Amino acid sequence: MSDKKETNDAKGIVFNIQHYSIHDGPGIRTSVFLKGCFLRCIWCQNPESQSLKPDLFYFEERCTGCGRCAATCPANAIEIIETKSYTDRGKCNGAGECIQVCPNDARNLMGKEMTAQEVFQKVKGDELFYKRSNGGVTLTGGEPLFQPDFSKNILLLCRQAGIHTAIETCGFADWEQFKDVLQYTDLVLFDLKHMNSEKHCEYTGIPNELILENVRKIHHELGIPIRARIPVIPGYNDSVQDIHEFAKFVVNELDNLLIMRFSNRSCACLITHQLSVC
Ligand code: SF4
Ligand code: SF4
Known part of the structure; x- marks a missing residue:
């Protein structure tokens, strides 16, 4: 090369x-x-x-708890509790489908x-x-x-x-x-x-x-x-x-x-x- x-x-x-x-x-x-x-x-x-792979970033103040991310997540990693979403990092594969559907830009991939x-x-x-x-x-x-x-x-x-x-x-x-x-x-x-x-x-x-x-x-x-x-x-x-x-x-x-x-x-x-x- x-x-x-x-x-x-x-x-x-x-x-x-x-x-x-x-x-x-x-x-x-x-x-x-x-x-x-x-x-x-x-x-x-x-x-x-710190890690080389892209990391999911969550802006809690923007989240309204609409639940679209949880409904979309193929890894079943997201739970809605009251008005906020919570992500099980152990289950998350980092592919980012939840980012595409969030209407409030509350989720992003760093990297x-x-x-x-x-x-x-x-x-x-x-x-x-x-x-x-x-x-x-x-x-x-x-x-x-x-x-x-x-x-x-x-x-x-x-x-x-x-x-x-x-x-x-x-x-x-x-x-x-x-x-x-x-x-x-x-x-x-x-x-x-x-x-x-x-x-x-x-x-x-x-x-x-x-x-x-x-x-x-x-x-x-x-x-x-x-x-x-x-x-x-x-x-x-x-x-x-x-x-x-x-x-x-x-x-x-x-x-x-x-x-x-x-x-x-x-x-x-x-x-x-x-x-x-x-
Ligand atoms: S889609 Fe966005 S606003 Fe809706 S619950 Fe998920 S993170 Fe919150
Ligand atoms: S990045 Fe993918 S696996 Fe992780 S929470 Fe979002 S939709 Fe689920």
């Missing part, structure tokens, strides 16, 4: 394409949210992104199969914004490395079109796959969750050794710019010692070259080369 054909035909599951993003890298960007993730962070803001070329065409539509703001495309999720071939091919198409490329990653992936994807990546937004491996495992389901090894390699072997991002979760990774450990890792292991962005709903601050913490 030629590179060209592979690029155009590579398929993956996307659960959102967000235009005009300003928090996922420099400038104005198009953020492509890919399904599937290796981690199970207990604070995950996008749990619908759609697309080709790399289709994603690229959506991204390319925002090119004017990238040029004016030094922006570009960011693959996020979920975890872009969960669909490495798909991610690589989207990034390749963008690179060929002169669009700045970034990925946001949790860092847990096979190194060879990382290298493959990163050959077309201009910037890595690297999520650091916790520096203590036991706590990392407790909060995300996996230890952090491979993650830290990968971020070191990206910096030292590939020399790709990294922007470390820490989701500051009260009670989990926001103690003075936690912040100190994050900062120490960046300074000692990554040559003090990074800007770290701390964020949660209530606070955002930067640690710069001078390690000034606000």
